Amino acid sequence: MSGKNRDLINAIVATPGGGSTIKQMDNEDFLDLWRFDAVFKSKGGYYDTHQLPEPAKQFLDNIIKGTNGQISAIRKNRVHYPIPIVHLIASSKLGASAGKSEGKYFIGINVATSFILNDLFCRMLSSCKILRQFGDPSKEGETQKINFAATTEIKELAIEKNPNENIIPRDSTRAILAQVLTSWATKFLSMHEYAHIVFGHVDYKENLLREGKSLSPMNSQTLEYDADCYAAQIAFREIIFAFENSTDVKDELRPFYADLEIIIFVWAYAIYSMYRLFQVSGVDEYTLHLNKYPHVGIRQRLMMTMMCTLVDREAKRDTRYSGTLDRVSGILKSVIEQAEKAFDEISNQGFCDGNIRFAFFSPKADSHFKAIHNHFDNVRSELEKFSYGTFSPFTPLR
Numbered sequence: 001m002s003g004k005n006r007d008l009i010n011a012i013v014a015t016p017g018g019g020s021t022i023k024q025m026d027n028e029d030f031l032d033l034w035r036f037d038a039v040f041k042s043k044g045g046y047y048d049t050h051q052l053p054e055p056a057k058q059f060l061d062n063i064i065k066g067t068n069g070q071i072s073a074i075r076k077n078r079v080h081y082p083i084p085i086v087h088l089i090a091s092s093k094l095g096a097s098a099g100k101s102e103g104k105y106f107i108g109i110n111v112a113t114s115f116i117l118n119d120l121f122c123r124m125l126s127s128c129k130i131l132r133q134f135g136d137p138s139k140e141g142e143t144q145k146i147n148f149a150a151t152t153e154i155k156e157l158a159i160e161k162n163p164n165e166n167i168i169p170r171d172s173t174r175a176i177l178a179q180v181l182t183s184w185a186t187k188f189l190s191m192h193e194y195a196h197i198v199f200g201h202v203d204y205k206e207n208l209l210r211e212g213k214s215l216s217p218m219n220s221q222t223l224e225y226d227a228d229c230y231a232a233q234i235a236f237r238e239i240i241f242a243f244e245n246s247t248d249v250k251d252e253l254r255p256f257y258a259d260l261e262i263i264i265f266v267w268a269y270a271i272y273s274m275y276r277l278f279q280v281s282g283v284d285e286y287t288l289h290l291n292k293y294p295h296v297g298i299r300q301r302l303m304m305t306m307m308c309t310l311v312d313r314e315a316k317r318d319t320r321y322s323g324t325l326d327r328v329s330g331i332l333k334s335v336i337e338q339a340e341k342a343f344d345e346i347s348n349q350g351f352c353d354g355n356i357r358f359a360f361f362s363p364k365a366d367s368h369f370k371a372i373h374n375h376f377d378n379v380r381s382e383l384e385k386f387s388y389g390t391f392s393p394f395t396p397l398r
């Protein structure tokens, strides 16, 4: 997306969503949209991009196209995996969902998702003080701060933004990096949702509802953990593929794909920062044990643990990667430092690395992290009834 990011966000905020805008189309497609709208009604329903100005429409249509493309790439070797119907949900929050209706699977990506991510990464890259190792940061200006950067609500972001700001990075390499980061984070979210479908989570939940039962917080956190593991693995496959075929990578993307350590840095920076938007202040019994989702710091730690595990596995297969294995924890440490510094720089919240510190250093968090991991064995037999994939996406803790 180029140009007027601010106008696009305003367009999203101002646009009413919902299924009322579904256009006339042939019967089966119409029915699918209608089902999609019904499945995600409580989250906002179907979002029609036709009502948007052209750059925004294209930007959003490309997200759907990209998700469908990723799914067909996965299905090349796994033809029995379901083909979900992918559309946008008229929600102003960052997020995505998976669901099922009448035997069909659906993935909904909240329309605000990529705009929030794009705004974040453009704000960072347009600052001469952030991620200085990429492109020519001397072309960028002073940081355009907002009061509160860790938000997942586009309406809050729209209020925070200065209406006259221009956060498009001036250096072309840095402008492209903002798009690459946005794309990694968006893909992570959509593959997380695909995992909920492929590994039977959606059907398992539906079955529980049918039996009048509900999903316990621990079971729910385990499924989220499982889906994060899968999303990380899909990304890793893409990272290795891009590295091994780097001559095929488009010229403008080459600075971010030439070196495996740089690809890992960029990917981990994108996912770490995306979770950072869900910042929770402090930890109590609720955020750790009773929430539907694992604590943000635990998810960040899981993403990093997965990356180490995957590099380790790859290094065993191919000695070219042994050097990367030695350096991966250093790369990830640098991701935390640089992302936290960037959040401090773009906002007035002050430096705040409490979540990730908690996840790594608190015995309480550590034991909960392992408990979620081990709890998978308790749901495995239930999920196996519904899963299309081979168990498990889940990798043993190192």
Ligand SMILES: [Zn+2]
Binding pocket: 192, 193, 196, 223, 224, 227
């Ligand atoms: Zn999930």
